[in-house]
Amino acid sequence: MRGERAVTAALIASVLASIGLLVVYVFVGGNAQAEGLLLGLALGGMGVAIVIWAVALIDAPVETEARHPMPSPGETRRSARDALDADRIGRRTFLVRLLAGAAGFLGAALLLPAFSLGPAPGNALFQTPWRRGVRVVDETGKPIRPGDVAVDTVRTVFPAGHVGSADGQTLLIRVPPELLTLPDGRGGWAPSGCVAYSKICTHAGCPVGLYRARDHSLLCPCHQSTFDVLRGAVPTFGPAARPLPQLPMEVAPDGYLVATGDFPEPVGPSFWNVTHREGKAGSTPSALPSVRGGEPGPS
Amino acid sequence: MLGWIDDRLGAASWARTGLRKIFPDHWSFLLGEVALFCLVVLVLTGVFLTLFYVPDATAITYNGSFAPLQGQQVSAAFDSVMRLSFEVKAGLVMRQIHHWAALVFVAAIVVHLLRIFFTGAFRRPREINWLIGIGLLLLALAMGLTGYSLPDDLLSGTGLRIVYSVVLSIPFIGPYLAFLVFGGEFPTAQIISRLFVFHVMLLPALLLGGVGIHLAVLWIQKHSQYPGPGRTEHNVVGKPFWPSQVLKSTGLMILTAAVLSLMGGLIQINPVWTYGPFIPTTVSAPAQPDWYVGWLDGALRLFPPIEVTLLGITIPSPFIPGVLLPGIAFTVMTLWPFIEARLMHEGTREHNLLDRPRDNPLRTGIGVAALLVFVMLTLAAGNDVVALVFNVPVETMTNMMRIAVFVVPAVGFGVAWRICEELRRGELHPLGRDPGVMLRRTPEGGFEEVEPPD
Numbered sequence: 001m002r003g004e005r006a007v008t009a010a011l012i013a014s015v016l017a018s019i020g021l022l023v024v025y026v027f028v029g030g031n032a033q034a035e036g037l038l039l040g041l042a043l044g045g046m047g048v049a050i051v052i053w054a055v056a057l058i059d060a061p062v063e064t065e066a067r068h069p070m071p072s073p074g075e076t077r078r079s080a081r082d083a084l085d086a087d088r089i090g091r092r093t094f095l096v097r098l099l100a101g102a103a104g105f106l107g108a109a110l111l112l113p114a115f116s117l118g119p120a121p122g123n124a125l126f127q128t129p130w131r132r133g134v135r136v137v138d139e140t141g142k143p144i145r146p147g148d149v150a151v152d153t154v155r156t157v158f159p160a161g162h163v164g165s166a167d168g169q170t171l172l173i174r175v176p177p178e179l180l181t182l183p184d185g186r187g188g189w190a191p192s193g194c195v196a197y198s199k200i201c202t203h204a205g206c207p208v209g210l211y212r213a214r215d216h217s218l219l220c221p222c223h224q225s226t227f228d229v230l231r232g233a234v235p236t237f238g239p240a241a242r243p244l245p246q247l248p249m250e251v252a253p254d255g256y257l258v259a260t261g262d263f264p265e266p267v268g269p270s271f272w273n274v275t276h277r278e279g280k281a282g283s284t285p286s287a288l289p290s291v292r293g294g295e296p297g298p299s
Numbered sequence: 300m301l302g303w304i305d306d307r308l309g310a311a312s313w314a315r316t317g318l319r320k321i322f323p324d325h326w327s328f329l330l331g332e333v334a335l336f337c338l339v340v341l342v343l344t345g346v347f348l349t350l351f352y353v354p355d356a357t358a359i360t361y362n363g364s365f366a367p368l369q370g371q372q373v374s375a376a377f378d379s380v381m382r383l384s385f386e387v388k389a390g391l392v393m394r395q396i397h398h399w400a401a402l403v404f405v406a407a408i409v410v411h412l413l414r415i416f417f418t419g420a421f422r423r424p425r426e427i428n429w430l431i432g433i434g435l436l437l438l439a440l441a442m443g444l445t446g447y448s449l450p451d452d453l454l455s456g457t458g459l460r461i462v463y464s465v466v467l468s469i470p471f472i473g474p475y476l477a478f479l480v481f482g483g484e485f486p487t488a489q490i491i492s493r494l495f496v497f498h499v500m501l502l503p504a505l506l507l508g509g510v511g512i513h514l515a516v517l518w519i520q521k522h523s524q525y526p527g528p529g530r531t532e533h534n535v536v537g538k539p540f541w542p543s544q545v546l547k548s549t550g551l552m553i554l555t556a557a558v559l560s561l562m563g564g565l566i567q568i569n570p571v572w573t574y575g576p577f578i579p580t581t582v583s584a585p586a587q588p589d590w591y592v593g594w595l596d597g598a599l600r601l602f603p604p605i606e607v608t609l610l611g612i613t614i615p616s617p618f619i620p621g622v623l624l625p626g627i628a629f630t631v632m633t634l635w636p637f638i639e640a641r642l643m644h645e646g647t648r649e650h651n652l653l654d655r656p657r658d659n660p661l662r663t664g665i666g667v668a669a670l671l672v673f674v675m676l677t678l679a680a681g682n683d684v685v686a687l688v689f690n691v692p693v694e695t696m697t698n699m700m701r702i703a704v705f706v707v708p709a710v711g712f713g714v715a716w717r718i719c720e721e722l723r724r725g726e727l728h729p730l731g732r733d734p735g736v737m738l739r740r741t742p743e744g745g746f747e748e749v750e751p752p753d
C-alpha cells in the first residue's frame with residue numbers, strides 16, 4: 001500500500017515538473033537553471049516511480065537457471081569444421097594465393113584517396129614568413145623602432161604582411177644589452193637589447209605567453225616550460241628541450257627593426273628530422289627557396 | 300500483438316526464453332548500465348546540438364547577444380555555439396547536459412572497467428567482452444576528444460594544438476600523419492569539419508555497433524555472479540529479465556537522465572564565451588583538459604626535457620609521454636586477461652563466479668598501482684593550479700610529482716597486497732580473534748570440550 005502511494009506521489013511530482021518546464025519554456029525561455037532543474041525533476045519523478053514499482057510492487061522470486069559451458073560438444077564442433085572444410089577452396093592453392101594478393105593490391109588502391117587529405121610536409125615545417133629585410137610589426141601592422149619598446153617588456157610581433165601568422169608569431173623583448181649573453185655568432189642579432197624569439201613553444205606548440213621580468217624568463221602556460229631570455233632562450237625548466245629559435249634582426253636605415261633572415265631552426269614542436277636542414281644553420285640565415293611537395297628529409 | 304509478430308517471425312519461443320532470462324542482482328552490475336544510459340542521453344542531446352552547430356572555420360564577425368565579444372572575429376563554428384548558448388531556447392541546457400553526460404559516460408565506463416578488473420570478470424570465457432569493452436573505451440575517448448574541440452574556442456584550440464604536436468612527434472611518419480589528419484601545418488581551416496564528421500558519424504556508428512555486440516555477448520554468455528549460497532560455476536541465481544529487471548533498468552535510465560539534467564542545468568560547464576574564440580597567438584592559462592585526458596597532460600608536464608638525436612633522428616620530448624606511454628598502457632590493459640591467465644597458469648577453466656579483490660592479491664595490487672599512476676599523473680596535470688592554491692613554486696610541485704608518480708603506486712601496491720592478505724587471514728578467524736575452546740572439568744579429573752553456545 002505504501003509502495004503504491006509512493007509511486008503515485010512520484011508520478012504526480014513528475015507531471016507538475018513537466019508542466020513547470022512547459023511554462024518556463026514558453027513564457028520565460030532560455031533559463032538553463034530552471035530548465036535543467038525542472039527537466040531533472042520531471043525525469044526524476046518518473047524514474048523514482050518506476051524503481052519503486054520494480055522493487056516494492058513486483059514480487060519476483062529469486063530463481064536459478066542452469067548454465068552450460070560455452071564450447072559446443074565435440075560432435076557439433078567437428079561437423080561445423082567439416083562444413084567449413086578447406087578442401088573445397090583450399091585445394092586450389094595457387095588461386096587462393098593469387099586472390100589474397102589481389103585483395104592486398106585492391107586494398108592498397110582503395111587507400112589512396114586518404115592521401116588527398118593533406119599535403120606532404122615538404123619544407124613547411126622548416127620555414128616561416130620571416131625573410132631578410134622584412135619589417136617587424138605589431139598586431140596592428142605598425143613597424144617598431146627599438147625605442148618604442150620599454151625595457152623589460154614584451155610584445156608579440158609579426159613579419160610585415162603576415163599579421164596573425166601562426167608560425168611567424170614572435171616575441172620581442174627589450175632587455176639591458178649588457179645583460180645579454182647570446183650564443184656565439186649572434187652578436188649583432190639584438191640591436192639595442194631587443195631580442196626576438198619564436199613565440200611557439202618547442203615542447204608542444206603553445207604560444208609562450210608569459211614574461212617574468214624578475215629573472216628575464218619566458219614561461220609557457222601549457223606545461224610550464226621556462227626559457228632564459230638572456231641566454232638565447234635555452235630551456236631552464238619544464239619538458240621543452242630545445243631553445244626557442246631566435247630571430248636575427250637589425251635596425252634598418254629608417255630606424256625600424258627588420259629581420260635579417262628566417263629563424264635559423266624550425267619553430268615549434270620537434271619532429272624526427274628537425275635537425276635536418278641544409279644551408280640554414282649557423283649565423284648566415286637566408287631565405288630558402290620554397291620547395292613544396294618534396295620529402296621532409298635532407299634535400 | 301505477440302500473436303501477429305509470432306505468426307510472421309516465430310517470436311514466441313525466443314521471447315519466452317528471453318523474458319525469463321535470469322539476471323543476478325548486485326549494485327556493481329549497474330555501472331555498465333549507467334554508461335549505456337549516458338550514451339542514450341548523449342545521442343538524444345547530440346542530435347539536438349547537431350541541428351544548430353555549423354562545422355565551419357570561416358571567420359565572421361560576432362554580433363550576437365553576448366556583449367563582451369561583439370565585433371570580434373570568430374569562426375562560424377564558434378559563432379554557432381554562441382548562438383546555441385544564448386539565443387536558442389533550451390540550447391544552453393542541452394549543451395551543458397551533453398557535456399556533463401560525456402564526462403559521466405567516460406567515468407562510468409572506467410568505473411565499470413575497474414569493477415570487471417578487480418573481480419576477475421574478464422577471465423575465460425569473457426576475455427572477448429573485455430576486448431570489445433576496451434575498444435568501446437577508446438571510442439568513447441575519441442568521441443570526447445573530437446567533441447571537445449568542436450566549439451573552436453581558445454581552450455579546445457590549445458588542446459588540439461597539443462594533439463597536433465604529439466602526432467608530429469612520432470618518428471618518421473609523424474609529420475606526414477599530422478599533415479594528413481589536420482590537412483596541413485597547424486592551425487588549419489579543415490580540421491573543424493573533419494572532427495565533426497568523426498564526432499557525429501563515424502565514431503558514433505562504431506560505438507553503437509560495438510555496444511550492440513558487447514550486450515549480445517553478455518546475453519549469450521550470461522552474467523557472472525558473486526559467490527554465495529546456492530551459487531556455483533554452473534548456474535545463475537537472480538531475478539528474471541521481465542518484469543523486474545526491465546523495470547529496474549528503465550528506472551535507472553530515467554534517473555541517470557534526471558541527474559544529468561540537474562547537472563546540466565545547475566552546474567556550468569565549458570563556458571566557451573569566457574575563453575573566447577581560438578586565436579593561434581594567444582593561450583589561456585591555466586589550461587586543463589577534460590578529466591580523462593588529464594593523465595596524458597600530466598605525463599607531458601612531468602617528462603624531463605630530453606630530446607635525443609641519434610644518427611640524425613630526433614625523438615621529440617612529447618613522444619614518450621604522449622604516444623609511447625598511452626600505447627603501452629592500453630596494450631597491457633587489452634592483453635591483461637591473457638597475461639593473467641599465463642601468470643596464474645590457468646588452463647581452459649571457465650570462470651563464472653567472481654573473485655573478491657582480496658582473493659587475488661597480485662591482481663589487486665597491480666590494479667591499485669596502475670590506478671595510482673593514473674591519479675598521480677592527473678594531479679600533475681593540475682600542478683599549476685595546485686601550486687597557486689598552496690603558494691609553492693610550480694617547479695617544486697613538478698619535481699615532487701616526478702618522484703610521487705613512482706613512489707606512490709609502489710607503496711600502494713604493497714599496502715593493497717597487505718590488506719588483501721590481512722582480510723583473508725581474518726576470514727580464517729571471524730571477528731579477528733581466535734574464539735578458543737571451552738573446557739569442562741570432568742568428575743574423573745580430566746577435561747572435555749564443550750560446544751560453544753550459539
Ligand code: FES
Pocket residue numbers: 201202203204205206220221222223224225238239240
Ligand atoms: S607546450 Fe609549452 S610547455 Fe608544453
